[in-house]
Every structure is written in C-alpha cells, then in structure tokens.
Amino acid sequence: xxxxxxFDVKKDWSDHALWWEKKKTWLLKxxxxxxxxxxxxxxxxxxxxxxxxxRLQLPNMKYVKVKVNFSDRVFKAVSDICKTFNIRHPEExxxxxxxxxxxxxxxxxxxxxxxxDAFELEGPxxxxxxxxxxxxxxxxxxxxxxxxxxxxxxxxxTYDAHDGSPLSPTSAWFGDSALSEGNPGIxxxxxxxxxxxxxxxxYKPQALLDKAKINQGWLDSSRSLMEQEVKENEALLLRFKYxxxxxxxxxxxxIRINQLYEQSKxxxxxEEIECTEEEMxxxxxxxxxxxxxxxxxxxxxxxxxxxxxxxVDAALSDLEITLEGxxxxxxxxxxxxxxxxxxxxxxxxxxxxxxxxxxxYWCTFKDTSISCYKSKEESNGTPAHQMNLRGCEVTxxxxxxGQKFNIKLLxxxxxxxxxxxxxxxxxxxxxxxMAACRLASKGKxxxxxxxxxxxxxxxxxxxxxxxxPDPQLIPEQITTDINPECLVSPRYLKKYKNKQSxxxxxxxxxxxxIEAKMRFIQAWQSLPEFGITHFIARFQGGKKxxxxxxxxxxxxxxxxxxxxxxxxxxxxxxxxxxxxxxxxMVTVEFADDVRxxxxxxxxxxKVVHEFIGGYIFLSTRAKDQNESLDEEMFYKLTSxxx
Numbered sequence: 001x002x003x004x005x006x007f008d009v010k011k012d013w014s015d016h017a018l019w020w021e022k023k024k025t026w027l028l029k030x031x032x033x034x035x036x037x038x039x040x041x042x043x044x045x046x047x048x049x050x051x052x053x054x055r056l057q058l059p060n061m062k063y064v065k066v067k068v069n070f071s072d073r074v075f076k077a078v079s080d081i082c083k084t085f086n087i088r089h090p091e092e093x094x095x096x097x098x099x100x101x102x103x104x105x106x107x108x109x110x111x112x113x114x115x116x117d118a119f120e121l122e123g124p125x126x127x128x129x130x131x132x133x134x135x136x137x138x139x140x141x142x143x144x145x146x147x148x149x150x151x152x153x154x155x156x157x158t159y160d161a162h163d164g165s166p167l168s169p170t171s172a173w174f175g176d177s178a179l180s181e182g183n184p185g186i187x188x189x190x191x192x193x194x195x196x197x198x199x200x201x202x203y204k205p206q207a208l209l210d211k212a213k214i215n216q217g218w219l220d221s222s223r224s225l226m227e228q229e230v231k232e233n234e235a236l237l238l239r240f241k242y243x244x245x246x247x248x249x250x251x252x253x254x255i256r257i258n259q260l261y262e263q264s265k266x267x268x269x270x271e272e273i274e275c276t277e278e279e280m281x282x283x284x285x286x287x288x289x290x291x292x293x294x295x296x297x298x299x300x301x302x303x304x305x306x307x308x309x310x311x312v313d314a315a316l317s318d319l320e321i322t323l324e325g326x327x328x329x330x331x332x333x334x335x336x337x338x339x340x341x342x343x344x345x346x347x348x349x350x351x352x353x354x355x356x357x358x359x360x361y362w363c364t365f366k367d368t369s370i371s372c373y374k375s376k377e378e379s380n381g382t383p384a385h386q387m388n389l390r391g392c393e394v395t396x397x398x399x400x401x402g403q404k405f406n407i408k409l410l411x412x413x414x415x416x417x418x419x420x421x422x423x424x425x426x427x428x429x430x431x432x433x434m435a436a437c438r439l440a441s442k443g444k445x446x447x448x449x450x451x452x453x454x455x456x457x458x459x460x461x462x463x464x465x466x467x468x469p470d471p472q473l474i475p476e477q478i479t480t481d482i483n484p485e486c487l488v489s490p491r492y493l494k495k496y497k498n499k500q501s502x503x504x505x506x507x508x509x510x511x512x513x514i515e516a517k518m519r520f521i522q523a524w525q526s527l528p529e530f531g532i533t534h535f536i537a538r539f540q541g542g543k544k545x546x547x548x549x550x551x552x553x554x555x556x557x558x559x560x561x562x563x564x565x566x567x568x569x570x571x572x573x574x575x576x577x578x579x580x581x582x583x584x585m586v587t588v589e590f591a592d593d594v595r596x597x598x599x600x601x602x603x604x605x606k607v608v609h610e611f612i613g614g615y616i617f618l619s620t621r622a623k624d625q626n627e628s629l630d631e632e633m634f635y636k637l638t639s640x641x642x
Contacts, residue, residue: 017071019046024227026050026071054225055235056081057098060191060262063235068225070232075221075634081238085187087256091618091629094241095225097217101203188254190261190517192291193269193486200490204270208547208563211272212534216603221610222639239263242611243531244552244618248521250514261290261517264524271489273529278400278465284487285464285508286520293513339446341365341436346423347372347385358423361385365433368440387411387420389440391572393554395528396434397421400465405430407437408528410568417568431458461523464507529563532556535608540585540597548598550611552618555588555596569596571615579609588612613637 018027020037021044027037039045050071057063068077074095082090193199205211218241219228230236240263248257267273268283275283342365346358361372362379368390371383393410405424410417422437424430435454436446444450485493508516524530537548539557546566549556557566569590577588584605587597600608617637 015049015051016047017050019048019226020044021046024229026224026226028071052232054230055233057235057237058187058262059239059259059266061266062191070225070230073222073224073635074219074228075631077225078221078238079629085255087259088253089246089256091614091634092240092242092245093238094221095219096214096237096239096241097219098235098237099203099214099217188258189297190258190265190290190294192287192294193483195483196485196490196493199269199486202270204490205272208534208558209536209560212536212547213602215533215535215607218607218610220604220606221614222635242552242614242618243525243533244615245521246618246621247623248518250518254514257514257517257521261520264521267524269486269489271491273524273527275527276399277492279523279527280488280492282465282507282523283520284484286516286523287487288484289508289511290513290516290520293516297513337447338367339451341432341446342379343429343433344376344425345372345429345433348421348423350419350421358421363422365436365440365446367445368443389437390443391570392437392441393417393568394434394437394441396526397528398430398462398465400462407434409437410565412568412570412573417565419565427459427462431455431462434458457522461519461526464519464523466507533611534558535600536560536602537598537600537608540599545601548600548608550608550615552615555612557596569594571612571619577609577612579605581605586612610638 019025020027020039027034027045050069051067052070054066054068055063056066056068066081068081072080075091078093078095079090082088082093087093205214217237219225219230219236240260245260248260250257265283265287268275268280341363343363344360345363347361347363348358361374361384362376363373364371364379368388370387370389371379372385372387373379373381373383387409389409389411391412393408395408395410397406397408398404403426405427407422407424407430409420409422411420422433424433432455435451435458438454439446439448439451508519511519531551532549533551535548535550536545538545545560547558547560547563549558549565553572554568554570556568558564559566569588573591573594575589575591577586579586583599585597585599586605586608587595589595599605614634614637617634620633
C-alpha cells in the first residue's frame, strides 16, 4: 500500500516551545520537569512557534511585516531587528505601543487598518525563497552578524559619507540576511510626506499631559513580547527611546542617521516638540533640500556630484590641517595659558513676583566660572556674583529677526538648580559665550581643542536661520513627490496659508544629503525641549499631579500645566535609586542628603525605573570599548528584580 505524498512532508518543530498562558511564561528550560515549573494536571499549555509575525512601524512612519522571536526579551528582540536593518547601537531603540487618539475613540478598527496601510513601505522586503512581503528576523541562512566591520572595532566604511549610498553590493553590507534579497536602500532614503491632509489626520499631542500618556506604551525591555500580551500581527512602533546618540558616523550609519532624521522630522511636523517660527522655516528648508537630493540620488541624476565631492575633499583637507595644528605659535600659546572672555553681558535671575529685568555686568569667563562685576573698573576687586558652570544645564533662547540672543543656565545647588539668564548683544558674542558655557558644563575650558569648532557650529546654525532681505517663497516643487505645504506643521501651515512665507533655502542649498540630515538632527537637539521624556507623577508631600521629566543627564520636576521646571537634579550627583514595588514609589538619592520620591499615577513605575537605569547604562559607553553589548549589565540596571 502506497502512502499519500503528504505523509512524506517533514515538519520542523525546532522553533516551537511551550507557552503557559495562565502564568504568562515560556517553558524554555527543557531540562526542567513540568513539576519543577509548578504545572498541575489541569494546566493548559500551548505548543506554539516562538517566531511570529509583527507589523513594525519604523521611525519614518512606514510599516514592514517582520518575524520576531516572541520568547526573547524585548531588549534582545530589538537588538536582532537592528542588526538585520544594519542599525548600530540598538540599545538606543525600543518598542512602543501605538498611542490612541482620544478624539477618535469610536473609530472603527477597519479605519485604523486603512490608515496604516496608507503608509505601507514601498518595495517589499522579501524573505529568501518566499513569495510574501515578510521580512524574516531571527535565525536565517548564514550569519547576519558576519557583515564586514559591522560590529567590530576595526570597521571598514560601509556607506558613502556624502550621500549615504552603499559602497559595495548589498550582499556585502547585509551579509546573508533577508535585506540583501529585497530593497535595503529604502531604509536609508527619506520619503517626503505626500499631502497635508494625511499629516492633519495623524495624532498630535495637544498638551504635555498627552505627551506623557504616549510614554505609557513603552514595552518592558526585560520581558518577552508574549509576556506583555503582544499578539501576532499586532502593530508596534520601533523608536529611538533614549536621546543619547553614540558615535553617529556617516560611513557606517546611513540607515541609522536617516531613521533618526525621520523621527526628528515627524517630531517637528506633529508638534511633539516646540520650536520658533524661524526654526520651523529652517527645518522646512532642510527638509526640502533633503527631499530634493533624495529624489535626485534615487534617479541617479546627481549632476553636481564631482563638484560636491571636491568640496567635501577640501573640507576634509581643512579639517586635517586643523587637527595637525596649523601655526605652532598658536598651539604653544594654548598650552601656556587658558583663553578667557571678558565683555559687558546682561544678566537676569528670575524670581517669583519680580518685575526686575536684565542688568548689565562686566563679566569675565575664566576656566569654568563666570564672575560678574558692576563695571569694568571694578574687575580687579570682589565680584558681585560668581557662578561655577561645571555640571550646569545650558539652553539657547534665540530669535534672529528679533535680535534676541539669550543663554539660559541651570546651575546645580543642593536644593536643585538655580536659574540664570545671560543676554548677548550679537551673534558673535553669543557664539563665543555659548560655546564656553557648553564646554564648562562638561568641566572643560576654552583651551580645549573643540572650543573653536563649537563656536563655528553655533555661528553656522544661526546662519541657517537667516532670511534674504527680499521675500522668497518656499521653492517651487521640482516634482509632484514634494509638496511644500508638507514641510511645516499644521499650526504654521494655517498661519501661512494665504501669505507669502520666506524660506532660508539658500543657506542650506550647498549641503550634501548626509550633511543636511546631520544638520537637521543637530538643530533638533538644540531645541530647549529636546530629549525630555514626560510622565505624570505625584511627588511625596505634594497635593497635586505634576510631571517628572527624564533626560539623558537629569531628572526634572515640572509644572503640569505650563511645563516650567520646578527643580532639576543631575544624574552626576545621584548616589542611588530604588523602587518600592508594593506601593509603586520611585526614590532617588542625591549628594548632600537630597532625596526625591514620587509615584507614577498613569504608568507602571517600572517604565520610569528603566529610563533612569537605561541612561546610566548608556553613559558607560566608550569608543575604546568592544562593540558588543553587556546585556546582563543593562538588565541589572533596568529590570529591578533580575
């Protein structure tokens, strides 16, 4: 008797494992008995694949279907995703549940699906040997970690530092991973927003409390997807979670830089972060330039490539000369004496119920301290005020058209931070003092080799915001793929709907594609609200709900209605932090016996605990270290119970 052909088919069960739904746990320790797991005869176990489909929304708002290991901890799963996408430093990213728009509570699930499909990634990424649009992440043929120089100390350039294109065939820079069979270049290419209508439909947080509620959706990095009730085919967001971007290098990070640019672009367009009118127009100019170059690059019509490469070579030569030292006499001068600044600066110390404004002082900047005198003649005596800027927070407050060049300083004291404002007279003075303040906050003086470059970067950033004296419309679109109305947020679009708007495109027109993206990211990082993750909290002894803001180097107690900082504490002064898991209270102890305790009212305190531990973990990174991640150290700092 012949067997049916179907009996000859062998099924691979190696990816299957037992899942205990009641206890939300995987039974992965195969050497354990069921009795050791505490399983009784009436327990229901599910024999299911560990790798399941997930709809992943990338930072560029495009969706891609991937297969992810639902039994791995989220930290490991994200690391595997990033390694396949050729994104270095996966510790900076994580997975976030999609926020719900409270104004659309009755929106049907079908409508949500249609809205998501509108942003489906073009050019499907194909699993080798399959006919579907699934990108398989996990065990693949070969070794995805074998890409040349991808995670080693001796790295070879992977991308063109000029336009982000691969320097070698895709099989060389993605190894044997699924991306080499599909269209990997699309992850490094910026795609413009198609219409202002699609932008208007997207969820925009209206207040700080809305932003805080979005952060409720971060997944626990020390638990698996199944343990957190993530379902197969569920949509999750892949985002840069920690705003501490280590070693961004165009030679290796074209995809990482593009996805970071996309996340910053959408943060601007969806008004997740505030910016001034001039800054919005500068971001619009950079977007237009990036979109234009992306289209030209994809069509292989870079007519000015030779000229631009020559300019890059010239810039590299200039940098080489600068690094070699230039004039010997200048270097000897820097060694024997530390540069100083001295000028009249307007100083203001804000206090409640005060009407006093800025007061001019003769200020001297020596080492990391600023001394304020009532006049230049009194500068040899005792200063009226003295500030040590080591460990302080430095925030710009600039309006080019209004000729406002302010520097906001938050100087650490035992109780929190003292707030001081400096007002400069012009761009040159502002750039010199701002650069000195930034270095001093890191404990460096103006003798540091980076001071001159910092001054030039600030002047360049200010120049990008300048407008021509003659009104210039936002450049006419060169293709139907670029709609100028999609370059600004809906709020600014309403303002300029029936008016001429000037765009400083001429200030960025000579930049290469990668340079423009890097400038956009740097400008985003310069915004006062950058890098602060908000949570709704109730502080011990407090009578109302407030906000706790977490940045890469500090905790901020904030007024929930205005967003003003009430107190700030730096991680550099932190002695320890712990969580009382029974009452869900986070307690942080700082130097000088300062203790901060709060309860998160609308989010698990584990999320806040992980943010604090995550930033401490990221601060330990160094370029001379091995590129491999110390996962156990991350779990020790963030999980709380491992």
